[in-house]
Amino acid sequence: MKKFCILVLAFVLAMSAMSACAKTEDAAMTYAQFEAAALQSKVTVETYVQAKQGWWEDNGVGVASFYTQNEDGAYFLYNMPCSKEDYDKLVPGTKIRVNGVKSMWPEVNGEIEITEATYKIDTSKTWTASAKDVTSLLGTDALIKEMNKFVSFKGMTVEAYNDKGDAFNYKWDGSGKQGDDLYFKVSVGGKTYTFTVESYLCGKDTDVYKAVEALKVGDKIDMEGFLYWYEGANPHITSVAAAK
Amino acid sequence: MKRRLIPFFLLAALLLPLLASCHGSRDSRAFELPETFDLTRRYEITFWAKNDTNKTQADIYEKAIADFEALYPEIRVVLRSYTDYGQIFNDVITNLATGTTPNVCITYPDHIATYLTGENTVVPLDLLMEDGRCGLGGSELRFSSPKKEEIVGKFLGECAFAGHTYALPFMRSTEACYINKTYVEKLGYTLPETLTWDFVWEVSEAAMQKDGEGNYLVNGQKVMIPFIYKSTDNMTITWLAQKDAPYSTSSGEIGIFSSETEAFLREVFAHAATGAFSTFKISSYPANFLNAGQCIFAVDSTAGSTWMGSDAPLVDIDRERIVPFETAVMTVPQLDPENPKMISQGPSLCLFGKKDPQEVLASWLFMQYLLTNGVQIAYSETEGYLPVTETALADPAYQDYLARAGEDNALHYPVKIAAVRLLRENIGRTFVTPVFNGSASLRDAAGQLVENVVKSARRRETADDAYFKKLYRDVAALKKLDRIGKPIGGDLGPLPKASVVFLSLLGAVWIGIAAVFLSGKLREKRRKNKKSIEK
Numbered sequence: 001m002k003k004f005c006i007l008v009l010a011f012v013l014a015m016s017a018m019s020a021c022a023k024t025e026d027a028a029m030t031y032a033q034f035e036a037a038a039l040q041s042k043v044t045v046e047t048y049v050q051a052k053q054g055w056w057e058d059n060g061v062g063v064a065s066f067y068t069q070n071e072d073g074a075y076f077l078y079n080m081p082c083s084k085e086d087y088d089k090l091v092p093g094t095k096i097r098v099n100g101v102k103s104m105w106p107e108v109n110g111e112i113e114i115t116e117a118t119y120k121i122d123t124s125k126t127w128t129a130s131a132k133d134v135t136s137l138l139g140t141d142a143l144i145k146e147m148n149k150f151v152s153f154k155g156m157t158v159e160a161y162n163d164k165g166d167a168f169n170y171k172w173d174g175s176g177k178q179g180d181d182l183y184f185k186v187s188v189g190g191k192t193y194t195f196t197v198e199s200y201l202c203g204k205d206t207d208v209y210k211a212v213e214a215l216k217v218g219d220k221i222d223m224e225g226f227l228y229w230y231e232g233a234n235p236h237i238t239s240v241a242a243a244k
Numbered sequence: 245m246k247r248r249l250i251p252f253f254l255l256a257a258l259l260l261p262l263l264a265s266c267h268g269s270r271d272s273r274a275f276e277l278p279e280t281f282d283l284t285r286r287y288e289i290t291f292w293a294k295n296d297t298n299k300t301q302a303d304i305y306e307k308a309i310a311d312f313e314a315l316y317p318e319i320r321v322v323l324r325s326y327t328d329y330g331q332i333f334n335d336v337i338t339n340l341a342t343g344t345t346p347n348v349c350i351t352y353p354d355h356i357a358t359y360l361t362g363e364n365t366v367v368p369l370d371l372l373m374e375d376g377r378c379g380l381g382g383s384e385l386r387f388s389s390p391k392k393e394e395i396v397g398k399f400l401g402e403c404a405f406a407g408h409t410y411a412l413p414f415m416r417s418t419e420a421c422y423i424n425k426t427y428v429e430k431l432g433y434t435l436p437e438t439l440t441w442d443f444v445w446e447v448s449e450a451a452m453q454k455d456g457e458g459n460y461l462v463n464g465q466k467v468m469i470p471f472i473y474k475s476t477d478n479m480t481i482t483w484l485a486q487k488d489a490p491y492s493t494s495s496g497e498i499g500i501f502s503s504e505t506e507a508f509l510r511e512v513f514a515h516a517a518t519g520a521f522s523t524f525k526i527s528s529y530p531a532n533f534l535n536a537g538q539c540i541f542a543v544d545s546t547a548g549s550t551w552m553g554s555d556a557p558l559v560d561i562d563r564e565r566i567v568p569f570e571t572a573v574m575t576v577p578q579l580d581p582e583n584p585k586m587i588s589q590g591p592s593l594c595l596f597g598k599k600d601p602q603e604v605l606a607s608w609l610f611m612q613y614l615l616t617n618g619v620q621i622a623y624s625e626t627e628g629y630l631p632v633t634e635t636a637l638a639d640p641a642y643q644d645y646l647a648r649a650g651e652d653n654a655l656h657y658p659v660k661i662a663a664v665r666l667l668r669e670n671i672g673r674t675f676v677t678p679v680f681n682g683s684a685s686l687r688d689a690a691g692q693l694v695e696n697v698v699k700s701a702r703r704r705e706t707a708d709d710a711y712f713k714k715l716y717r718d719v720a721a722l723k724k725l726d727r728i729g730k731p732i733g734g735d736l737g738p739l740p741k742a743s744v745v746f747l748s749l750l751g752a753v754w755i756g757i758a759a760v761f762l763s764g765k766l767r768e769k770r771r772k773n774k775k776s777i778e779k
Contacts, residue, residue, distance in 0.1 A: 039702075040699065040702045040703045041703075059685075059688065059722070059723065059724075060724070105526075105527075105528060106527065106528030106529070106532065107467075107469075107522070107526065107527040107528055108467050108527075108528070108533075108536075108538070110528065171327075173298070173299060173558075174299055175295060175298055175299040175301075175302055175327075176327075177325065231532075231560070231561055231562065232562075
């Protein structure tokens with residue numbers, strides 16, 4: 001009887017193991033291969049979490065968006081389904097293997113992202129990116145090559161966001177309140193750009209949120225953040241400090 | 245043996261009342277209309293509202309509150325603003341559990357149906373509306389509130405279901421097709437009196453022709469998506485209503501997974517495959533493409549009309565990218581031009597039950613105040629909304645506003661006023677879908693079908709019979725449509741076959757282990773007995 005029990009247990013375990021191994025994994029792409037892949041095609045990348053937006057439930061399914069990067073490129077994972085438990089594990093530096101679909105939203109001049117993503121956590125290695133100074137690339141066609149990367153901007157000047165002379169707005173049109181996205185304008189070399197503190201990434205209690213609320217027109221500042229794209233560069237800023 | 249059972253019976257007797265008291269332990273008293281409104285007290289009520297990322301709308305709410313508080317200094321209204329109906333819904337659901345719902349809330353009837361799965365959550369308004377003193381047009385009100393018959397009957401009717409009126413309409417809109425008339429005519433077509441699906445598909449395909457360098461002939465650009473529909477759930481729902489095809493019954497029986505829907509989706513697939521059709525979720529805001537000369541037919545709410553057209557007061561793209569063109573505002577495409585149908589949508593107002601009926605009454609007064617002409621006209625002018633009362637519609641100030649269409653591109657932006665007129669002239673042709681617990685999920689599913697089909701077309705998948713069977717199965721599962729109509733937390737239904745097999749296997753293993761254990765014990769006992777006999 002004991003032998004029978006052992007056989008049954010072994011059978012159950014074997015069946016579970018077989019089902020887990022049934023799917024062979026696709027090879028991970030290089031960033032160049034990802035760049036060359038057509039929109040709406042399936043992609044597989046190995047990348048490291050650099051930051052994450054808030055976790056929420058979409059129709060009962062937990063999802064969150066992640067800013068990820070590896071040594072040769074960066075990937076924004078849009079609304080990737082994940083449990084709250086896994087979300088807590090996906091801290092900056094965590095290596096993940098991601099399968100999904102290469103997408104762009106808006107479809108013209110928009111953010112390249114991976115949608116319908118699934119992931120597998122790889123605990124073998126961790127890595128975090130250093131911010132790359134892209135100040136000199138602002139306003140050039142070369143900037144788009146840095147999309148989604150962790151970047152920095154040095155020595156920029158805060159400009160008035162609106163006709164009233166405010167240094168920032170809650171929401172793009174000023175219709176928001178504290179806790180909403182912050183929009184502000186900064187200039188360098190005579191050209192002005194709109195930057196954002198994305199509230200799902202850096203909420204009202206974060207240092208960067210408070211720092212932007214304290215900005216005054218004319219301030220000279222250095223910034224770090226992720227090079228998000230919406231109708232052109234629209235960096236999601238994660239730190240602001242007085243220019244060195 | 246019987247004595248051994250006594251503690252179990254005692255324990256059960258102790259636990260049962262505890263269990264019973266846990267279930268529905270929230271205060272669940274139904275609202276009872278007080279004899280009088282106690283104005284010797286002070287009240288603080290909360291109002292959860294939505295503004296369309298529009299500062300003016302937020303300002304109108306603030307002004308309405310200030311004006312109301314001036315009339316009723318005993319009542320303080322605390323405003324909480326949202327920019328998303330979905331977020332209001334989620335927050336209400338969260339707060340239902342803790343009994344911290346708002347007093348007055350902007351809502352949709354679909355959402356109320358879900359709120360009502362709790363006990364006495366949303367207050368039925370029937371008695372309140374009819375009350376001669378504090379009801380609609382009541383004698384003791386400190387402001388001129390519309391009488392029940394002065395609310396547009398069609399709109400008030402949309403707020404009644406399950407035998408009660410659970411909301412008051414606040415604003416109404418419909419969908420409109422915003423058309424680049426310049427490009428339609430450049431392609432050799434003339435807009436018909438009533439827009440049809442056939443016309444839209446034909447012109448859209450004609451617009452896909454390119455020159456040798458890959459530029460679209462109609463606009464000379466690399467980008468052209470001739471037809472973009474913002475709300476794909478409305479797209480499916482409207483097509484099915486026009487076709488008189490099944491969607492759902494009022495009791496929650498689902499009819500959407502039909503051959504008619506499949507025919508519609510096959511047509512969508514075909515035009516998505518050529519690139520002639522796309523959606524907001526896949527491409528972006530129809531207004532952005534329309535204004536950049538990259539779209540010809542943009543379907544969006546009349547409440548989004550201030551973003552539409554090359555002179556739109558609100559824009560989300562670089563002004564340098566805007567292309568000049570003539571904008572026509574027409575009803576959404578129709579299957580039967582003689583019998584046009586379009587959806588009725590827009591925010592309504594509901595009241596949440598509270599322990600103190602006086603607090604509910606205070607909230608009811610504020611809710612009525614939002615239907616006064618001043619608030620109605622001011623809010624409707626911010627976008628392509630229509631006031632919901634005949635008194636506001638007939639107000640000379642409102643008539644003057646409509647008459648001044650085109651005087652400027654701000655308050656009197658002609659596209660916005662044309663969109664409002666479109667709804668005003670078609671109120672009798674609007675429809676709403678049945679409301680029941682789960683109707684919001686069904687609506688999501690209606691949109692998901694289109695989104696999936698467009699994605700599949702772009703991915704060059706094959707849309708055969710098997711594809712549609714799988715599509716229906718996947719969308720029904722994703723939106724949990726098998727649970728529609730059942731109370732939240734109710735029976736989850738039978739276990740899937742695989743789970744039954746797995747659990748049976750596990751059960752068999754445990755029975756086996758128990759059998760081995762017992763037989764071992766028995767053998768051991770027999771050995772001991774044998775030894776004691778031998779001794």
